[in-house]
Amino acid sequence: MLKVSNLHAYYDNVHALKGIDLEVRAGEIVSLIGSNGAGKSTTLLAIAGLLSPSEGKVTFDGEDITKLPAHGLVKKGLSLTLEGREVFEALTVEENLMLGAYTKQDKKAIAASFERVYGLFPRLKERVKQQAGTLSGGEQQMLAMGRALMSEPKLLLLDEPSLGLAPNLVEQMFDLIVDINKQGTTVLLIEQNANMALAISDRAYVMETGKVALSGNAKELMDDSRVKKAYLGHP
């Protein structure tokens, strides 16, 4: 579904991505893990066209989207949440969700998406008229995910959805990701919380300083001694 090959990207002189190869197949949950600064977010930005890659190729459903401007992604069926949520703070929850369906015309389909999102996140429904900036961190994260789902994407890319959440909420968040996947949405999950991410994923990629260091079946990676030592917090 999504295929990234030999992706390179720079911040001015910083060579942040040094040839990333990864693939996400329809129906999967794939996670991209690695320590802070490894280049996970940068990979997402480069896929999205918010940062132009200097080299490499991104294809989605067989179509080359490397040079596609960021606003063209949603229509292709690709939707994402950025690290730090990036909700529209002075707009209401409802307006934020409306914007998620910006490229949709069909009123009935939009209404159905609202229902789906409110079903997944009942908290948002209670707060429709509230300004997004006044929501708690966890609620803002739900809003960012709900907003990304409003376009009914084929592939959802999530950058650290568990960041800054209370431990009980983190677990809820991962359960929700599984639910979303079961509803038919493919997921690429970026996480520092490697334990939880691997537990719900089919496959995973481990990034280190701008490169993919390891990749494979998530269950196998969980048992890999190098992964255990570096990311799972036990030897």
Next chain:
Amino acid sequence: MFIQQLVNGLALGMVYALIAVGFSLVFGILRLVNFSHAAIFAFGAHVALFFIGLEVGPIPAILISMVLTGGVGILIDKVALAPLRKKKSIPIAGLITTIGVSYILQNILTIVFGSGRVHFPAIIPPGGFDFLGTRITSMQILMFGVSLTLMLLLTYLVNHTKMGLAMRAMQQNPKAARLMGINVNSVIMFTFFLAGATASIAGGLISGFYQMAYPAMGVSFGPKVFSATVLGGIGSMPGAFVGGILIGVIEVMAAMFLGSAYRDGAAFVVLILVLILRPQGLFGRKLALKV
């Protein structure tokens, strides 16, 4: 006498508010202080004057100018400002560019129309009515009515249409807005068109009111309008509205009760006082600048 000056101030202030809204909209979307907005206002007045010369009638001339000046707004952005954004230049580069564009526009007007004041015909036949000893002219009613109507239309557009939602999204978070599928360039073009078109209408109204136009009229009116915007709170529509009215009324009152020498200074004293007490302006939110 007080009521009479209030009426004069309201008519004038309402037009200031209309110019302020366009200035504020562009700032909201791009965080750009577009100093060329006042020159665009002068440009609009002269384009209207040109078409009045072709005997199409004052009101059609102003409407033609509205479309053309809106287009000039887009052109300025495409030629001078968009390349700076693309190269992610520092904010001051954009600001200085808009000052440069002001002079270029004023220069073009001087070449075509001469530097002096030229007669601008009355837009509507003279008339009006007396109400409790206060004279309200038909031109004042027109200025107030047209500006208010346009402001209400703009407010509706920004708050209740899909394009307006896209504009507000961009105002808050351009990066996230793009991910929603919003074509940032279209929104920017649309905003520059709106700003140019409304400034041009204001140019026609002001010129019709004073029955003259001159290339440097942007320099005369610009500071007042920029102050009105900041006084009300930049980026805020109600702010532009209240700021414009306040500046208009203060200007007229100061001229009447303190003497005409105080006309241009008084509004700025109020501006400075308000900003000391409330730096974000009367209706402004504290902006977290995301660059």
